[in-house]
Amino acid sequence: MNESKLRKELESRLQKSGRVFIYNREKENFRIENEETGKGIDVSLPGIVAKWHTQKEKAIDEVVYYVEEALQVMGKEQQVAGSEKKIYPVIRSTSFPTESDEGIKFMTDDHTAETRIYYALDLGNTYRLLDERLIEKEGLDPQEIREMARFNVRSLSTNMKKDTVAGNVFYFLNTNDGYDGSRILNEKFLQEQAAVIEGDMAVAVPHQDVLIIADIRNETGYDVLQQMTMSFFASGNVPITALSFIYEDGKLDPIFIMGKNRRVDQ
Template sequence: MKPMEIKRELESQLQHENWITSYDRDKNTLRIVDDRVDKGITIRLDNLSSKFEENKHAALENTVATIKEGMRLLVEKADLNGKEASIYPVLRNPDFGEGKNLLHEEHTAETTIFYAVDEDSSYSLIDSDMLNQSGKTAEEIKEAAKFNVRKLPAEFKEDEVAGNKFYFLHAGDGFEASRILNDTLLDDMKEKIHGDMAVAVPHHDVLIIADLRNETGYDVLGQMTFQFFSEGHMPLTALPFLYEKGELEPIFVLARKKPKDTKKDG
């Protein structure tokens, strides 16, 4: 379906006295804002086209449900007390938090760590108001998130291309990319790697780990990461990283080979 058709379908299902919708024709995005809090959600319509083509009814139902839940959470503040076991780190682009008082921490030039409370069907990003109301410190939240992400299951699907091995994690819990913050997981995977270990988080619903044993592996990883990035509901970065001694080093995929003197950005 064309973005404009998807826009009309969504707008017909998103009628609310406090919601204002706007369409950016250049970016093909639909934004819904709740005028009570002057906050909203932006949907990239291009990323929904294939889902609507495959099953319009299911795609519309799932998308509308996700948007409504997200809009609800913009108005209703989550209580952190008693939910320490449901706090997780999430990755977003660095500019995601601009103008918002969200609890965050630097990660790489491409990604920033934010913190969220998992509420089953969605999650609420933790801001300064929620933090103050809870009486907790930022460090307590970060430590809880670090502890909880280590407990998430890590089952990978494996594929091999031209002698290079690729491991894919898609658990369906919304925290796939967050697992890149689990140092124990990365170090355990490092033990299995015979070539260069690379990690990619092209969007927030996938983690890719690669065992690169030749130049073809770098090419495949670059193409693969870009494809996932372009198709993701919430894209993060099309740039993969080498993982060495606990550090993430960006791989400039256009060079189509292992970087020689790139600056580390972990």
Template sequence: MEMREFRKKIEAKLVHEEWTTAYDHKESTLRVEDKQTKKGVTLQLKPLLAKWERNEFGSIDEVVRYVELGLHSMKIEVSLEGNEKNIYPVIRSSSFPTETKENKQLIYHEHTGETRIYYAVDLGESYTLIHEEMIKSSKLTADKIREIALFNIRSLEHPLNEDRVAGNTFYFLRAKDGYDASRILDQSLIDKMERKVTGKLAVAIPHQDVLIFADIQNDTGYDVLAQIALQFFKDGRIPVTALPFLYENGELEPTFILAQKKPKDPSSTKK
């Protein structure tokens, strides 16, 4: 399906007396805003079209539902008090905005050179990112929010699908709860995967809704992981980074920095 036809299908479903839509031809994005709040949701149409062509979502109605939930959550006044169990970390790229469109400073911590950790209050089918004004009206601090979020992420399950390519094993975590990539912050999961692999442990966080681990046994494994990460990055609703990482000495390090450290053959990897 061509982009124009796909866009028209979505626009036809988004006709609403309280919404306005604007299409950016250069970026292939569709902006949907609430006339009253002037807040909105931006749809990245290229990855959505790719998912549509792979039959990864059932109908355009799923996109409409996403827009409805997003616009609805923007109208809700969220309090941190009493919502501590619903605070989770969310991984975003280092280029992600640090403030809202209303110039409210978002709460975040640095993660890697490619990623940052933001924080959200889960609202069920959607969530809202935590900003400084929300903290001012509560007894929490940014550090306390980080502590709570990292504690809560450990309570989530770790469903993994496994695939093998050229002697390398790849594990895909896709729980479809909005916090798939965030699970990289669960140290118990990292420790579990480190014990599981027999080669080098590599990680990819291409977009919000997937986390990829790889048991790298040979040079081909690096190439395959890079290709997988790039493809997921292109198709993700909220892209994070196409750059894979190696997990060494408790740190995530970009693979391009460690290019000279690639094992010459499977026997040179750790056992």
């Protein structure tokens, strides 16, 4: 599978009346757009090709599913008022766009040097990022949205799977509800984990559907964490960051693991 074959496969499976396909060779980006409204979805081809080599057709099936869901949502009007319990924060890379294709700024907050907070209205199988136009249209208070989103994320399950590698303990939160990475904003949850960590506490959000908490008890643990994070980052539908964070005194500080057990704080 290469990018050319993948693009043709996506065009075949997503072909519908009123849709146009735009390929940006320089950015290796494939866009599926509604011809009438100009709204659409951008898909990065290299990441899907890489996933195809390990997941085969499942990788393409997932892309087709998410694109169809997103395009369907774009064709409907969403209302935030009355749906406050469905608002959640979502974590994205700082390289993620801060405005929509129409130039409307998303509601965002700073998080770390590697990540930024966005806010989303949950729509079941997908969600819509809240932007300034929607907030102003409904006369919403941004601070109330922030508070409600934080409250809602604290209500989500924090059950984790545990694995021990080379004397280090790794916990994985992977419910696939779209907000696994958002649990990093649940401060009470992080504090509870910190209370039982015996070594250094590291946290990673390689993509939106996984949160890793590591109890690093020896130097080998950093190399293991780096390998895990890179693997998840490469396989996620919405990659966030391949860097991990040290959690200490309620703060998240990015670290760069150079290999051979060396760690460099950013």
